[in-house]
Amino acid sequence: MIRATQCPISAWRSVTPILVGVALLLAAGCAQTKSFLTSGAAPEHTGTARILLMAPDIEVAELTAAGLLEPKKDWTIVAASNVDLALDEVLAAYDTSIVKYKADDDGAAYDDPDIQLIKLHEAVGTTILLHKYIPALALPTKKDTFDWSLGEGASALGQKYQADYALFIYLRDSFSSGGRVALIFVGALFGVGVPGGSQVGFASLVDLRNGDIVWFNRLASGTGDLRDPKLAREATEALLSKIPL
Amino acid sequence: MSRVASIGQALAACLLTAACATTPPAEKIAPGQTPASNSLEAGLWMRVERSEQRLATSGRLVRDPALNEYVRGIVCRLAADYCADIRVYVVRAAGFNASMAPNGYMSVWTGLLLRAENEAQVAFVLGHELEHYLKRHSLNQWRDLRAKTDALVFFQIATAVAGVAPLGYVAQIAVLGSYFSFSREQERAADGGGLKRMVAAGYDPRAAPSIWNRLIEEKDASDDYERPLIFFSTHPASEEREKTLAARAAEIDSAGKTLGESEFQAVTASYRNDWLRDEIRQRDFGRLEVVLDHLAANGTDPALVFYYRGELYRLRGAEDDADKAIEAYTAAIDTGGAPPEAHRALGLVYWAEDRPAAARAALERYLASRPGAEDRTMIEYYLERIP
Numbered sequence: 186m187i188r189a190t191q192c193p194i195s196a197w198r199s200v201t202p203i204l205v206g207v208a209l210l211l212a213a214g215c216a217q218t219k220s221f222l223t224s225g226a227a228p229e230h231t232g233t234a235r236i237l238l239m240a241p242d243i244e245v246a247e248l249t250a251a252g253l254l255e256p257k258k259d260w261t262i263v264a265a266s267n268v269d270l271a272l273d274e275v276l277a278a279y280d281t282s283i284v285k286y287k288a289d290d291d292g293a294a295y296d297d298p299d300i301q302l303i304k305l306h307e308a309v310g311t312t313i314l315l316h317k318y319i320p321a322l323a324l325p326t327k328k329d330t331f332d333w334s335l336g337e338g339a340s341a342l343g344q345k346y347q348a349d350y351a352l353f354i355y356l357r358d359s360f361s362s363g364g365r366v367a368l369i370f371v372g373a374l375f376g377v378g379v380p381g382g383s384q385v386g387f388a389s390l391v392d393l394r395n396g397d398i399v400w401f402n403r404l405a406s407g408t409g410d411l412r413d414p415k416l417a418r419e420a421t422e423a424l425l426s427k428i429p430l
Numbered sequence: 431m432s433r434v435a436s437i438g439q440a441l442a443a444c445l446l447t448a449a450c451a452t453t454p455p456a457e458k459i460a461p462g463q464t465p466a467s468n469s470l471e472a473g474l475w476m477r478v479e480r481s482e483q484r485l486a487t488s489g490r491l492v493r494d495p496a497l498n499e500y501v502r503g504i505v506c507r508l509a510a511d512y513c514a515d516i517r518v519y520v521v522r523a524a525g526f527n528a529s530m531a532p533n534g535y536m537s538v539w540t541g542l543l544l545r546a547e548n549e550a551q552v553a554f555v556l557g558h559e560l561e562h563y564l565k566r567h568s569l570n571q572w573r574d575l576r577a578k579t580d581a582l583v584f585f586q587i588a589t590a591v592a593g594v595a596p597l598g599y600v601a602q603i604a605v606l607g608s609y610f611s612f613s614r615e616q617e618r619a620a621d622g623g624g625l626k627r628m629v630a631a632g633y634d635p636r637a638a639p640s641i642w643n644r645l646i647e648e649k650d651a652s653d654d655y656e657r658p659l660i661f662f663s664t665h666p667a668s669e670e671r672e673k674t675l676a677a678r679a680a681e682i683d684s685a686g687k688t689l690g691e692s693e694f695q696a697v698t699a700s701y702r703n704d705w706l707r708d709e710i711r712q713r714d715f716g717r718l719e720v721v722l723d724h725l726a727a728n729g730t731d732p733a734l735v736f737y738y739r740g741e742l743y744r745l746r747g748a749e750d751d752a753d754k755a756i757e758a759y760t761a762a763i764d765t766g767g768a769p770p771e772a773h774r775a776l777g778l779v780y781w782a783e784d785r786p787a788a789a790r791a792a793l794e795r796y797l798a799s800r801p802g803a804e805d806r807t808m809i810e811y812y813l814e815r816i817p
Contacts, residue, residue, distance in 0.1 A: 244476070255572070256473035300487045323583030364580050371587055 204309065220316060220402035220427045221331040226254035234281045234430050238395065240288065242269050242355045245411060248382045250364030259410050267417035275421050277430040284346050298302070298341055300426035302338050306353055310389055313401055343393025351393055354424070356386035356404075358411045386410040388424045400429050408419060456566040456573075461511040475533040484534045485519050489762045492520040492540065500697045501538055501556075504549060507631040508557045512564065524708040526645060530559040532568035542761045543698055544705040545644060545721060547728050548629065549690025550637030557631075558624030565623065574612050591655050621671055625678055634687040639676035642668050644724065651716040695729065702730060703769065706738045715746045736762035737772045744779055755779050770799040774809065786816045 245260035257355065276283055282341045289297065313333055316324045327333075342351060359382035361369065372379035390400040410416045462489075465471035465481040485491065492498065503518050517535045525541040536559055546552045562568070573754055582605045586598035587613035621638075629635050646668045698795040701723070709718055719742065726735045740758035762768035777792030793816075803809065 246473070249576050249580055251576075251583040253576055253579060255576065256469065256477045258472035258476045259468040261473075261476060262467065289693060297487070304484070305489065368583060368587070371584070375587070379589075 188235045199252070209236070211348050217406065218402055218404050218423055218426060219318070220400060221313075221380060222330055222429060223397055223399040232280075234279070234345070234350060235346075236281045236283050236430075237286055237342065237346045237351040238272060238275065238276075238283055239266065239286045239306075239351055239390070240354045242273070242307075242353075243268060244357050246357070246359045247362050248359045249362050250368045252365075252401035254359055254361075260358075260360075264356070264417065267411055267414045268354070268356065268412065271418040271421035272425075274418065275425050276352075279428070281430055284348055286346070286351075297343075298338065302335060302342055304337055306389070306391065308399065309333055310337060310353065310355065310387060310401075313389075313398070314387060314403065317401075318403055331398075333398045333401075335391060335398070336394055339391060339393050341397030348393055350399070351391040353389045354386070355388075355389065356411060356420070356424075357424070358384045358409070381407065383407050384411065384420060386420075386424060388428070390428060400427075402427060455570045457568055458564050460513060470572065471532070471566070474568055474572060478531040478533050478535070480515070482531065482533065485535070487538060488521075490522045491626075492522050494701075497697065497701065501543075504553050505536065505560070508553060508627050509560055510630075512560070516560070516563070522704075522708065524705075524712050528555050528559050528564040531754065532563065532566065534563055535785070536560070536563075540701070540705050541709065544640065544702060545648075545724070546694065546726065547691065548637060548642075549694040550633035550688065551641040552694070553628045553631060553633045553645075553690075554624055554638040554641055555622075557627035557808055558620045560627060561620035561623035562616065565616075565619065567620070571616065572615060575609055578609060581605075581783055592594065618671070618674070621675060622678070623681060625675060625682075629682055629687065632686075632688055633680045634684050634689045635679035636684055637689055638679055639672050642672035642675060647674060648717050648720045651720045653716045654713045664714070699731070703734055706734065710738060710741050713745065715742050718742055724741075731765075733765040733767035733769075735763050736765065737768050737775075740772065740775060752779055752783050756783075768802075770796055773799060774805075777812075781812070781816060790816050 243255060243265045245262060245264045245366055246254040246256050249255055266356050316322050316327060325412060361381040365381060369379045385405050387401065387403045389398055392399045411420060433697050465475060498520055502518045505516055505518050509516050515534045519537045520536065521537050521539050524539055525539060526545050527539040528542055530536050542555060580599055585601050589598035589700040601688055625635055625638050686767050709721060720737055722739055734756050740755045740762060743755035743758060756776065756779055762772045773796035775794050777789045777796060780789035780792055790813060797803060797806060797809055
């Protein structure tokens with residue numbers, strides 16, 4: 186909803202973010218997850234899985250009375266640090282060794298293959314959300330299979346970090362403003378259900394030998410609070426609950 | 431009158447006069463100023479930082495150091511004390527556009543550089559964009575939007591409860607209109623500020639109305655021009671802005687002010703072939719015709735202008751366009767400076783027009799002038815099939 190830029194001639198528009206929002210919110214209410222495993226065999230690795238943890242993409246916003254999402258930087262900072270900690274704890278329960286992705290300090294170059302892979306994953310992840318989670322948008326050739334891949338270029342990242350898998354995390358959390366709370370109350374008086382903030386996100390596990398997305402999980406919840414360490418841990422557990430490691 | 435209805439009436443009055451927004455507009459940003467992390471502004475910055483990151487790593491970004499330095503130089507002259515706060519991204523994209531994000535990143539489309547006739551015109555547009563940043567228009571706009579939509583949603587509930595729901599829809603339209611009018615006010619303010627800024631940087635103010643005039647001409651010639659509803663238009667009609675700017679520019683002494691025409695032509699000339707190729711892919715031929723007319727009038731290499739006129743007619747394919755295309759390509763080739771592709775295009779038009787000998791000769795000239803042509807096999811295949 187935010188107008189990112191001011192243009193003298195034309196406003197930039199795209200429906201994709203809206204559709205992604207729809208995909209994420211379709212199951213909102215109580216905490217729900219729905220995961221997909223790659224078609225065919227479960228992922229294979231020998232011994233301890235080496236996981237490259239990508240920088241989680243997190244944003245926390247306030248839901249205004251009218252339903253605008255106002256981004257909150259301070260909340261986002263707290264949420265990101267809570268999720269970082271929770272990921273360490275939750276992943277420690279699995280037979281894994283974790284290495285964290287580090288962006289190059291000299292700024293993002295467009296010819297940096299890592300950056301382009303992250304952007305590619307963003308595009309593929311968004312596509313999965315749209316076309317696997319919204320039945321009306323199911324793709325005829327992808328309806329009954331789950332065979333998404335970033336391509337073999339992903340192996341460079343695996344070699345660089347000596348990792349078997351890359352784990353991507355995307356989370357959006359929102360909280361009702363005072364106005365929204367009042368609206369929910371007024372709505373309830375007249376029997377109208379007005380939704381409050383929600384927590385949505387996805388996790389995706391990429392096999393770094395061939396770039397295949399071997400596992401994908403969506404989280405959607407009408408409760409939870411990433412700003413709270415304990416609740417952030419619960420959300421992270423739900424998000425990773427069926428990870429095939 | 432019931433109590434709900436009277437509350438509704440009060441809210442409606444408030445909405446219609448847009449008096450709900452109690453926060454005064456944010457002050458002009460200071461050089462080097464960054465928002466406190468618990469502020470709304472920090473949230474808006476955080477969100478656009480993502481899009482900036484995407485843009486900074488985009489394949490559409492123009493990497494050429496000379497062009498970047500040139501555009502950045504213009505921005506810095508305009509921004510003065512704020513130069514260090516502004517990041518400029520030149521984006522390879524057809525169409526006239528430039529945009530400014532609240533955190534200080536500016537994107538400048540190559541389509542703007544293709545259309546501008548001098549540095550002063552570019553300076554006006556970029557000065558306009560800078561004003562959005564300096565006056566924190568995004569922040570003010572968000573506050574305005576939030577206040578108005580918040581009030582609206584309660585008003586709609588009140589009208590629904592009072593059994594006069596249609597009043598709620600009327601209010602919705604009023605709020606939309608009020609929101610866009612706020613946005614139009616910002617555009618007018620940015621025009622005024624941009625004009626002052628360009629003059630302070632030494633540019634001739636008469637360039638400001640002229641670039642707007644240029645835009646109106648193109649808009650009117652566009653193939654897919656749809657007259658926008660004035661009510662919902664986020665920008666004041668260019669005609670109105672052009673008039674206002676012309677009047678203001680006339681009041682300013684332009685003695686000693688520069689248009690920067692020769693510098694601009696020297697820097698941009700070598701990119702025009704690429705930019706025109708981007709433009710023709712839009713397939714808005716009416717618009718492109720205006721662009722080409724202006725380029726021709728401004729001393730652009732005639733070989734280039736003729737070649738792209740040929741492309742325009744060939745791709746448009748309206749009545750008589752084949753003849754016009756042949757004429758244009760031939761004129762391009764006659765200048766001696768046409769790209770080898772002019773021969774190929776000419777050959778294809780001749781072939782379609784059932785003139786095999788001329789087609790064959792042109793395609794052979796293409797292969798001769800571009801020995802390493804990527805499509806050599808295809809062209810050789812065509813040559814076999816031409817009777």
